[in-house]
Amino acid sequence: MIKKILLVSSLTLFTLVLSIVLSRSAIASNSELLKQQIEKDYKYLEQLYRHLHSHPEISFQEKNTAKRVAKELKVLGFEVTENFGGYGVVGVLKNGEGPTVMIRTDLDALPIKEKTGLSYASKQSMKDRDGNKTYAMHACGHDVHMTVFTGTVRRLAESKKQWAGTLIMIGQPAEERSGGAKAMLADGLFEKFPRPDYNLALHVSADIPAGKIGTVQGFAMANVDSVDILVKGQGGHGAYPHNTKDPVVLASQIIQSLQTIVSRETSPLEPAVVTVGSIHGGSQHNIISNQVKMQLTLRSYSDAVRKNTISSIKRMTKHLALAAGLAEDQIPVVTVLNESTPAAYNHPELTGKVTDLFHQLFGEQNIIQLKPEMVGEDFGRYGQVEPKIPSLMFRLGTVNVDTFNAAHTGGKRLPTLHSADFAPDPEPTIKTGVRAMTEAALLLLKKK
Ligand SMILES: [Zn+2]
Ligand SMILES: [Zn+2]
Structure with a gap:
């Protein structure tokens, strides 16, 4: 009898171990495939990035930027609504029964004259809301956000067999003036479109090397x-x-x-x-x-x-x-003033799950545990609407590794976000961003 029990339990254990090994290797092979697809797609994404970088539009004036983001979604079969809450874009892709995941990018640039000296630097000038001439620059990396957003959506649209549920991709205007999220919610983002079960976003960081990611659980921004x-x-x-x-x-x-x-x-x-x-x-x-x-x-x-x-x-x-x-x-x-921004709160369980996945994918050494900051981001607003939606914004490293190391050994300061010298290292930044965001979405939309 005891022998029988032992045999049965060791068989169960064997099956369990086998299924873990198999599912791990399935994750590994899918993830490897995704990495290769991102490599192949990078040329397209780099062109898009250079285009967006050299054609910035400041808050509330993101007309052409929004059009471009909408176009990227339309060709992939998304149902797209434009001019939603200002120049907001909402793309919906339904892919059977499953959870609804919203991924957000912001669209706007800042009134700054770019001084990076890059071949694709912005020379764009435009009129601000008061009619004064101003230069425009993607000094907060929202061009990286849009490129990663596009790369992610291209991968998710291609791998529809791997997931089930609804994907809501939003391009949000006026993040820098803190009006965009509010306007999209006021226009009925969560009523006119499927209400998300999860909200995801990323923001570039000017002090994390490219290829690395930062996360923080709980309050992240103020x-x-x-x-x-x-x-x-x-x-x-x-x-x-x-x-x-x-x-x-x-x-x-x-x-x-x-x-x-x-x-x-x-x-x-x-x-x-x-x-x-x-x-x-x-x-x-x-x-x-x-x-x-x-x-x-x-x-x-x-x-x-x-x-x-x-x-x-x-x-x-x-x-x-x-x-x-x-x-x-x-x-x-x-x-x-009306432009207040609520604190961005990273749902602890969701953050924990996604951070664990990032550890597996990128290695512990590439995932940095960050401290909360007193800067603001209106992505927090989407997670505040009752009943509260678990939300996560993680940080994407952008600094060229050599520049980062030289600055640290030489005690030099790196250009911050909103600086005229802010220049992300596009290739490792975008590839890491697309991989991280696509994998995070697949984790939540995984076929049961
Ligand atoms: Zn900013
Ligand atoms: Zn920003």
Whole structure:
């Protein structure tokens, strides 16, 4: 009897081991095939990348960029909707019963004059929303995002037999101005198209070498709020300050007081930033002005910290104005602008699963565990809509390996994102990105 049990259990064990070995080798062979297909497709993707890089369009003006992304989806048989939430593009590919996965790329560039000296550098100029001439550059790598997006969709459309479910590919405008995700959601992204079970995106990194990937579980990027403060006063001659209420002095007191919101009112264990990025007031030496305008950026993770920071700004500005002797109707006007971005939260279970897969595919040494940052990304907004959709944005290394090593040994600083010198190393960056995003999507859409 015992022998029989032993025989049965060892047979079961044998079958189990065999099936693990077989499924691992199936993964390995499919993955090897995918790698070869990406190699073959790279020429096409590099051409696309160079085209996108040299034809950037700034936020809210991504007309031709969106058209190009739409074209890439149409030729692969996607049902494509254009001009959705501005210049947004939505492509849907239904491939039988299974989960719905949304993959997002952003489309917009920045008003920066490129200084990389690359043969395909942007020379493009255009008018901004106020009608002023500005240069345009893909200094945040959204051209890499679109190229990887296209490479991924070309692989997924070709390997339809390997997966089942629905793929939603979106090209989102105006990420840099934080309006694009909001506009696409307001236009009914999750109502007019199948609601995703998972949201995926990647963002390039200017301090990870090309060929490597970074992930972070939980909060990855911060709540971002832009706040305007209008400090009022009673102007007059600079020689008669006693007859005025000087808004420049009041504004300087406000700036000093705001420093205590983070240092004295927020738990040292909770991240928060209050930065006064701009202050303008007055016209010349001997005139006390009527007003001062300030622009602030606020960063946080938790809603409680965010709310407290905003209410503290209102409380401090009001009471400092009253202390300066201004009347109730002259207290500063604090405006929280509409362009706020919610924190990007990487769903821990989804992040864990995808990170494990990346370890298998690329090797432990090529996957970096990152720390959360206080920058913002409006991809976070898609994961905030109730009921919350598990979302993940991972980071894609872009820095040429030799440049990276030289900078580190020489103690030199690498160009950051949003810098006129930011120049990704296209080939290893794009190939790694396409492989990572395609494999992540296949993991979620795997045929049962
Ligand atoms: Zn950016
Ligand atoms: Zn960006």
